[in-house]
Amino acid sequence: MITFGPVPSRRLGQSLGINNIPGDKICTYACIYCQVGATRHYTLERASYYSPEQILAAVEEHLSKLQAVPDYLTFVPNGEPTLDIHLKESIRLLMQSGIPIAVITNASLLGDAAVRDALSLADWVSVKVDANDETVWKKINRPHPKLTFEGYKEGLLTFASSYKGILATETLMVDGVNDGAELLQHNASLIATINPSRAYLSIPTRPPAMRSVKKPDEEAINRAYQIYTDAGLHCEMLLGFEGSDTGFTGDAREDILNMSAVHPIREETMGEILRKNRADSSLPDQLVREKEIREVIYQDKKFWIRNFTRAEGIGLA
Ligand code: SF4
Known part of the structure; x- marks a missing residue:
């Protein structure tokens, strides 16, 4: 199947997958x-799979069955x-649909001018930046053994400097591998050079290729978030919840769950949510007891973050 979805995505709204x-x-x-x-x-060779006409036909057929136009292809x-x-x-053929086009790439082939040229047509591109450290x-x-770290970084920087669409980065964190503070500071400085509209932090939410892979805990995710924001990045978390940072809706519980899925909530912000929603001050403790959120301390400050063990099995789009 060439197309699937649409899948609800916090990054892209309703996204029809290709x-x-x-x-x-x-x-x-x-x-x-x-x-x-x-x-x-395992390859570096670009090859012919489906023809552009096949992809266009599959998308058109899928769109004809949908009640609403998706936000992204x-x-x-x-x-x-x-x-x-x-x-x-x-991409060029699909642009005729008038629906914005997104590509989620691991960025390894951005050293190839033809790849950069193809991606330049997309409205939104996400590039993977898991580690600014060769090892x-x-x-x-x-x-792939023929890829070099320098080549990867150079391609990333060259693409970012010329791309005119919306650029996002994604860092997927694995416990004990790339969640250390020093490495995250290196990542943040590379990402700050790229200057994306959003720098996403994510965690594995489905069974990974290697059984040894574990999610970092909430403290590590919070620390990463603080490091990225301290570097001036517009950082958001993808923990497997479709949270949205919608502000104050009149429902304090929903506001806390939505906000804490996107970024850790500071003590002052929590106070404001409770005050504006006229909610009881015991609500955060109640949500902690219900295992919906977790309290974490970073640099002597208290934060609340979604308890992402509750997100097991929910995919990231
Ligand atoms: S997550 Fe899987 S599909 Fe994506 S770049 Fe890594 S190996 Fe490839």
Whole structure:
């Protein structure tokens, strides 16, 4: 199946997925946390899979069955979308629909001018930045042996400096691998150079390729969030909840759950949520007892964050 969804996505609203890489996973990486399973075809060679006309026909047919137009058409295949040599032409044909186009890429092929050229047509591009450190990059992303860390970084910076659409980064954190403070500071400085509209922090939410892969705990996620925001990044968390930072709705419980899924709530903000919603001051403790949120301390300050063990099995789109 070339198309799927639409899938509700906090990043993209209603997103109609396009799987432009057929069959078993074909990728330039074999990430230890990959939720698609083991990389069966490990390659750097861009190749012809579906023709752009096939992709257009599949999208048009899928759209004709939907009651509402999705917010995005998103290339998010079982593998790396830029391995598709027809990506540019497919995007070009789909642009006729008038629906914005998104691509979620691991960024490993951005050193190739043809890949950058294809992605330049997309309205929204997310690039993976798990580790600004060669050893950790190799450990977590397990890149194809012919990829170099310098090449990856150079491609990333070259693309970011010329891309005119909405650029996002995603850092997926794995316990004990890339969740240390020093590494996250390195990541934050690289991402700050890229200057994305949003820097997302995520965690594994489905069974990963390697059983040893564990989610970092709430303290580590909170620390990462603080490091990224201290670096001037507009950081949001993707913990497997479809939270939205909607402000004050009159329902304090919903506001706390939604906000804490997107970013940790500081003590002052929590006070404001309770006051504006005229809610009881015991509500945060009650949500902690219900295991909906967790209290964490960072640099002597109290924060509340969604208890993401509750998000088991919910996918990230
Ligand atoms: S880049 Fe994506 S598809 Fe490829 S191995 Fe990593 S997580 Fe899996």
